[in-house]
Amino acid sequence: MVRVRQLEVLCSVIELGTTAGAAEALGVSQPAVSNMIRHIEDLVGFPLFKREKGRLTPTPEARHIAQEAQHLFAQQKRVGRIITQLRGGTVGRLNVIASPSIGNALLPRLVSEFTRTRPRITLSVELGSVDEVINHLVSGRAELGFSITPPRHAALSVRPISTGEMLCAIPNGHELCSSERVKILDLNHVRHISYATGTPLGQMIDSVYSKNGIERRYYCEVRHTSTALELVSAGAGAALIDSFAMMGKPRPEITLRPTDPHIEVALHTVTSNLFPTSNIALQFQDFVRKALNDPEQRALYGIT
Amino acid sequence: MVRVRQLEVLCSVIELGTTAGAAEALGVSQPAVSNMIRHIEDLVGFPLFKREKGRLTPTPEARHIAQEAQHLFAQQKRVGRIITQLRGGTVGRLNVIASPSIGNALLPRLVSEFTRTRPRITLSVELGSVDEVINHLVSGRAELGFSITPPRHAALSVRPISTGEMLCAIPNGHELCSSERVKILDLNHVRHISYATGTPLGQMIDSVYSKNGIERRYYCEVRHTSTALELVSAGAGAALIDSFAMMGKPRPEITLRPTDPHIEVALHTVTSNLFPTSNIALQFQDFVRKALNDPEQRALYGIT
DNA sequence: ATAGTCAATAACTTTCAATTATTCGTTGGG
DNA sequence: CCCAACGAATAATTGAAAGTTATTGACTAT
Numbered sequence: 200m201v202r203v204r205q206l207e208v209l210c211s212v213i214e215l216g217t218t219a220g221a222a223e224a225l226g227v228s229q230p231a232v233s234n235m236i237r238h239i240e241d242l243v244g245f246p247l248f249k250r251e252k253g254r255l256t257p258t259p260e261a262r263h264i265a266q267e268a269q270h271l272f273a274q275q276k277r278v279g280r281i282i283t284q285l286r287g288g289t290v291g292r293l294n295v296i297a298s299p300s301i302g303n304a305l306l307p308r309l310v311s312e313f314t315r316t317r318p319r320i321t322l323s324v325e326l327g328s329v330d331e332v333i334n335h336l337v338s339g340r341a342e343l344g345f346s347i348t349p350p351r352h353a354a355l356s357v358r359p360i361s362t363g364e365m366l367c368a369i370p371n372g373h374e375l376c377s378s379e380r381v382k383i384l385d386l387n388h389v390r391h392i393s394y395a396t397g398t399p400l401g402q403m404i405d406s407v408y409s410k411n412g413i414e415r416r417y418y419c420e421v422r423h424t425s426t427a428l429e430l431v432s433a434g435a436g437a438a439l440i441d442s443f444a445m446m447g448k449p450r451p452e453i454t455l456r457p458t459d460p461h462i463e464v465a466l467h468t469v470t471s472n473l474f475p476t477s478n479i480a481l482q483f484q485d486f487v488r489k490a491l492n493d494p495e496q497r498a499l500y501g502i503t
Numbered sequence: 504m505v506r507v508r509q510l511e512v513l514c515s516v517i518e519l520g521t522t523a524g525a526a527e528a529l530g531v532s533q534p535a536v537s538n539m540i541r542h543i544e545d546l547v548g549f550p551l552f553k554r555e556k557g558r559l560t561p562t563p564e565a566r567h568i569a570q571e572a573q574h575l576f577a578q579q580k581r582v583g584r585i586i587t588q589l590r591g592g593t594v595g596r597l598n599v600i601a602s603p604s605i606g607n608a609l610l611p612r613l614v615s616e617f618t619r620t621r622p623r624i625t626l627s628v629e630l631g632s633v634d635e636v637i638n639h640l641v642s643g644r645a646e647l648g649f650s651i652t653p654p655r656h657a658a659l660s661v662r663p664i665s666t667g668e669m670l671c672a673i674p675n676g677h678e679l680c681s682s683e684r685v686k687i688l689d690l691n692h693v694r695h696i697s698y699a700t701g702t703p704l705g706q707m708i709d710s711v712y713s714k715n716g717i718e719r720r721y722y723c724e725v726r727h728t729s730t731a732l733e734l735v736s737a738g739a740g741a742a743l744i745d746s747f748a749m750m751g752k753p754r755p756e757i758t759l760r761p762t763d764p765h766i767e768v769a770l771h772t773v774t775s776n777l778f779p780t781s782n783i784a785l786q787f788q789d790f791v792r793k794a795l796n797d798p799e800q801r802a803l804y805g806i807t
Numbered sequence: 808a809t810a811g812t813c814a815a816t817a818a819c820t821t822t823c824a825a826t827t828a829t830t831c832g833t834t835g836g837g
Numbered sequence: 838c839c840c841a842a843c844g845a846a847t848a849a850t851t852g853a854a855a856g857t858t859a860t861t862g863a864c865t866a867t
């Protein structure tokens with residue numbers, strides 16, 4: 200089978216007209232070209248040039264081959280470009296699934312910024328519960344997951360990338376605004392928006408209550424921090440929100456207060472062990488980690 | 504730049520799933536494949552396979568590259584096929600121009616037979632005077648010319664490929680049929696169809712007359728032997744025809760007689776020195792030479 | 808346990824493309 | 838007419854890429 204290199208040399212000689220010219224263009228010596236031409240002629244079995252008065256004139260066959268070879272070069276360049284793009288992570292597909300806390304406000308911002316310099320990426324951003332995160336990753340529907348609750352699954356790798364805390368979100372002017380630090384147990388006495396007992400956040404908060412022998416009370420049950428946030432924003436009451444949910448979108452109508460006790464939460468990235476993680480996914484993971492941990496970057500995303 | 508060979512190995516491993524399988528398919532050893540994969544990964548700068556439990560799983564990037572590479576392989580195969588076809592002379596373009604004597608009846612037959620075994624050739628068969636033959640060849644519009652009169656032109660190579668003679672074509676039953684050999688000078692006394700004085704054939708015949716101090720007389724002037732032949736065929740008179748014009752198409756209604764004096768004519772092939780002669784043209788030239796000189800072949804074309 | 812499968816590594820070998828140095832043929836001024 | 842200039846071809850050698858055999862090490866299934 201004819202080599203691409205051979206065709207390159209052939210085309211160059213046809214184009215430039217002389218072996219010396221082709222050699223210069225290809226960055227090799229003249230004999231290299233001369234030998235290559237002879238070698239190709241041996242290979243194809245018919246003359247590609249007419250030697251006359253010390254000059255080379257391409258035969259119609261050689262021209263024909265050269266013409267066809269152009270497409271081959273184009274393809275090779277194309278593959279080369281794609282590899283470069285894959286290396287730079289500027290092309291490909293990225294499927295992310297995230298828990299709503301981060302997925303609702305911050306993730307869209309991060310994704311938007313990430314793709315700004317990588318215009319040829321196609322992506323999908325899915326929101327879902329921890330179970331859905333697990334599902335998407337083990338089935339290969341997503342390459343990268345974000346979750347507060349670290350999913351427990353043998354086929355998944357979980358890495359914490361940032362830490363945050365639970366905050367109490369209160370409508371401006373609410374009675375709780377007066378205290379610098381909101382006692383979690385006090386929420387039982389106000390219009391409290393909280394999470395179903397079965398949910399990870401619900402259990403997290405429940406453990407504070409049960410430790411004190413008190414039962415958590417709330418008048419409004421939601422599944423996602425984003426929903427809780429919207430409700431608080433509408434003045435429907437106070438809610439505990441993880442700090443990640445507050446990132447990315449300024450909420451001037453909401454007052455935030457640290458809680459007592461302090462509850463630390465961590466954001467985890469999740470990847471599957473069943474499939475190799477794509478280069479883009481790794482890059483995005485890194486991008487998010489940097490955005491969440493570099494103070495300069497945090498400011499960019501309005502992270503308090 | 505990535506080599507085609509490297510992509511071949513990559514694709515084979517992705518397809519077959521194992522280095523050993525790929526090695527077998529590619530006809531090389533397993534370590535060759537293993538080394539190549541590592542080498543490609545060094546080259547592209549990101550992992551193409553995930554090594555796990557002693558198995559290789561391709562990353563999405565590797566799959567992407569492999570997919571693109573398919574087009575590259577297709578192009579390479581295409582170029583390879585074209586070279587094979589060019590070697591066999593079974594593809595390409597052949598532009599022939601011939602003087603009408605041969606071009607009218609024999610050449611179509613020869614061309615038809617030549618292309619039968621080379622179905623992918625596209626061709627053009629032009630008829631023209633010697634001047635037109637010269638023109639087509641020096642301008643590159645034709646690669647191969649056939650002419651009775653050898654064209655005189657510095658940029659053209661002329662080779663005689665077959666000899667013939669002038670014959671007298673007479674309608675069956677014509678008074679001249681009685682003689683075994685027709686005296687050219689006698690044509691002055693019958694309904695004579697002949698060629699313009701300026702044409703090569705005209706000059707050729709004229710020289711016989713002028714040698715005897717007689718002026719050639721004819722009642723019908725034509726430019727081409729083929730026209731003369733048609734007129735004879737229609738019973739319009741007698742004409743001198745070169746033997747090549749009689750080849751290829753049986754004319755039962757015409758009687759042929761040798762002439763006195765005997766005039767030998769030769770068929771020449773003409774090629775240009777300005778452009779390299781294509782492989783196909785050379786093949787066709789050879790094909791025609793064989794057809795005209797091999798008795799067995801001649802019979803096939805009804806050459807008497 | 809053990810045989811079998813598969814990838815990786817080490818140490819050479821082969822092959823191909825490239826190098827430098829040189830020769831040979833053609834051509835265009837002085 | 839000769840000579841310098843240019844271009845192609847050849848010879849001898851080098852270097853890098855791709856391939857070899859032999860072997861090891863990790864994992865799997867019986």
